[in-house]
Amino acid sequence: MRYFSLILAGTVHLKLTLLALAEMWLALLGFFALASAAPTKQDTVRFLFENYCKFPVYIREAVGEHPGPRPRERCAGYGETQEKILPAGASFLGQIPLLKDSCGHSVKVARKPLGPVYQYEFTWARENDLMWYNLSHEDGNPFTDVRRSFSAHNDCPSLLCEAGNDGRACDYSVQTDCGRHGAMQGSLCVMPKMLQDMTDEERLEYNEKHALKWEDLEATGN
Missing domain, CATH: 1.20.5 (Single alpha-helices involved in coiled-coils or other helix-helix interfaces)
Known part of the structure; x- marks a missing residue:
């Protein structure tokens, strides 16, 4: 037993x-x-904006309240920054990182303080890991006389509006997405000859090296 x-x-x-x-x-x-x-530290992408114009522009960053596919969730970066001045010929590196969370981002660019804004819109989708981006004059079209461009990075399709185009041929709903991840780059006006002579990789490295940080830009008080 x-x-x-x-x-x-x-x-x-x-x-x-x-x-x-x-x-x-x-x-x-x-x-x-x-x-x-x-999300990890590697799951972030920054927006690089280049103002090649001979005049300053006024910029704000914004994030939507809810990710489109998940309307009950709230985006971590929801809200809009104060407006800041980007000098002629300068570039800046956005302070709000792009996360793989399907939240809509927008960099709003105006020609005068609190003026109508032209928008560089982008999202990194959690659902399919694609980056979606477009140009938009829905809330203003103050830059029809200059060149506008937007790309996800060197290996992805670029969106381009030449000077004189009012946006109907190149703005939303003309849009694209990209399955590879890299710097989101937007620009105004034609780049200097020095930069045109560089390769895409050299130009990106140069602009990132000389880009101003958000905290270094002067605020308009708005």
């Missing part, structure tokens, strides 16, 4: 041990699933 009791006790102990190991394994699987789903 004692022999069978020992066997029974050993069996119960083994089952409890296996159950504990199974619970630990499930907990680890859950942890890794959450870790892989959460």
Whole structure:
């Protein structure tokens, strides 16, 4: 009898041990699933804007309230920054990172303080890992006399509006997406000859190196 009791006790102990190991394994699987789903430091992209014009422009950054595919969620960066002045010939690196969260981003550019804005709109979709972007004159069209361009990075399609085009041939709903991730780049006016002679990689490296930080730009007070 004692022999069978020992066997029974050993069996119960083994089952409890296996159950504990199974619970630990499930907990680890859950942890890794959450870790892989959460945005990491590498899951961010910055917007680089280049003002090649001979006049300053007035810029704001904005993020939509809800991601389109998940309207019950609230975007982490929801809201709009104060307006700042970007000098002629200068570039800036946006302060709001683009996350893979399907939240709509917009860099709004005006010709005068609080004036009508031309928009560079973009999103990084969590659902399919694509970057979507377009130009928009929905809330203003103050730059029809200058060149406007937007690209996700060197290997993705570029959107281009030449001077004189009112946007109907190149703005929203002309849009594109990209399955590879890199710097989002927008520009106004024709780039200097020095930059035209560079390769795409050299030009991006030069502009990023000389870009002003958001905190370095002068605010308009609006």
